[in-house]
Amino acid sequence: MTRSTLWRQEVTKLEAYVPGKSIEEVQKQYGLSEITRLASNENPYGPSPKAIDAMNAAAADSHLYPEPTSAELRGKLGTLYGVDPSQVLVSNGADNVLMLIGQAYVNPGDEVVYCVPTFSVYRTSTVVMGGVPIEVPLTGDYKFDLDGMLAAVTERTKLIYLCNPNNPTGTIVDCAALEEFLKKVPPRVVVVLDEAYGEFIDVPSYKTGAEYVREGYPVISVHTFSKLYGLAAMRVGYAIANPDVLAPVLAVREPFPVSRMANSAAAASLDDTEYREFILRTNREGLAYLSEQLRQMNVGVNPSYSNFLFADLHRDAAPVVEALMKAGYIVRPCKSWGYPEHIRITVGSPDQNKGFIEALRTILEA
Template sequence: MTEQLWNHGVKKLKPYIPGKSIEDVKKELGLTEIIRMASNENPYGPSPKAIAAAGEALMQTHLYPEPSNRELRGKLGELHKVDPDRILISNGADNVLLIIGQAFVNPGDEVVYCSPTFPVYRTSTVMMGGVPVEVPLTADHKFDLEAMLNHVTPKTKLIYICNPNNPTGTVVDSNQLRSFLQRVPKHVVVVLDEAYAEFISIEQYKSGIDYMNEGFPVISVRTFSKLYGLAAARVGYAIAPAELLQPMLAVREPFPVTRASDAAARAALEDVEYTNFILAENLKGMKFLSAELAKFGYETVESYANFIFVDTKEDVQPLYDGVMKEGFIIRPCTSFGYPHHFRLTIGTHEQNERFIAALHKVKAGKTTTI
């Protein structure tokens, strides 16, 4: 009887299954220390300046936040060289993606994206009565631009491109993406989910903002959760032409970001030395882990994010269970359709070395008995 009251779209949703929490694993296995390398979090945490700024802002928690995040948009405008009025701030990139669905998708509208990828694209589409059109990734785990174009119809409203893609860490070629955008029909909006864009180190790489400045009707979605280490603060943003932001601003809640989160984000942008340190350490960790994982016979996909997509060539579940008993949480990719793969977040140098040591124990059959 109760289900008869539900929104019809809710019945079609697949609940998002996040990686196990540190708290749950501690309780389940009786461990005192857990290192989570499953959720693509910044292992070094946020800039000390961001923490200090958030603490100071907490003294004004009795006041509502400034609703337009004017100062933060101003700093982002300077960083990206865009008009701050073309920026929308909300509580996390996933919320920005939900806002896009609310703003553009009508019942029956089609939304095209490749799969596997970030599941919010499907969720936001189904919630609004839209039709998800899922296209397989290419053989090298990238978004298949040509196949997506072939699936565009008069009913298509949105196209999502996760670049770099989650969970594979791959990017699409900039020239191919420009050619793709030139051929997308005018009735379709392209959303570039660039949550990991700051980690890309490709020479002359073009971002969604570059394409927007060239006049393409694209929306770039970014986050402070990854590079800036503010995952719990929930700060994400979109950069788009004014006509695309207008409906998004209409459905966005009035006070989406707390004063503390806004202050932390502003301070994080100012600490360029710290973000450069994070980028350098991530690159070193990527090289170390890729080389060590290869010694196990595992294959890794070239990644431009803060994680690695690893093919173990066998059922990944025993490996997942084994390293968890050693105090490490990784992300098995079975739910993404990859039963032999796992996604591994780049940790600190110490965490990376300890993970490889734990992996040796698991492969040697010397896993800790709980």
């Protein structure tokens, strides 16, 4: 008998998540002292100074369990989005929130609809609960096929996932089209709007998931402090939904999911609006610079509404990715998403962006 015979049957259908290469791994592999990681969509400037101060202050109370409901943070998020704090759930990162949603809603045989490629946790959270993933391909221009998703809805559909902006393509759903889509979704189906990169959308009057929640749609809007706010190591994510929609998610959430330091850092980040605007401005400038430089090298660039670019090298990306690592730059190859000629590039600081472009240009010319 092998140990695998003891596994839950659903686990045998899953593969472990494979993250982008770590800085430490590449340093050791190539003997480099300086590495720039543009693979994991991290904030190149780190957290707000106010968040760092808050973390340091909270560390002194690390012997005490955190306040279990993240009351202060939920209050600030409620003010930010115009919802009652009872409509906000805080947990250990957005991916944890997504797993909780699967645990709360998916029974064996239930169907969950989403487009591919997209964030892998949608499939994982479905399969591990015995659900059936219904995967609809993206359109030719890398956008969500809303009509195809609606056509895939059956009596067994329980959840629909929309990653907006989508990871790895950076595309968004047209606001008017999304509203029409939500009106056509049967009210018994919960739509999960994964807005991990939602703060980067730079479109006037674009509606957030919280607005659909306020209007009464059965929507769960999921966010993270890992991207815009630079708190990836702290693991803070949250969901916004009406209390009856959140109730089963709260029931399966662990008792103390967010540390004192993480709660304090997230709350302080929301207070630092000047830093937030700095990050958004430099990201827009970085997107524009990288897009223009890549196009000059005949690299296909998809319009992005996030903090990364989905770039078509028009050749096998693997040797280019390898050469970039040797030059000290880590990007994310997209072969696992079905795009072997694409890479995903995180927007870095101006110096990081410039250094990356120079390295890529040298590699492509060679």
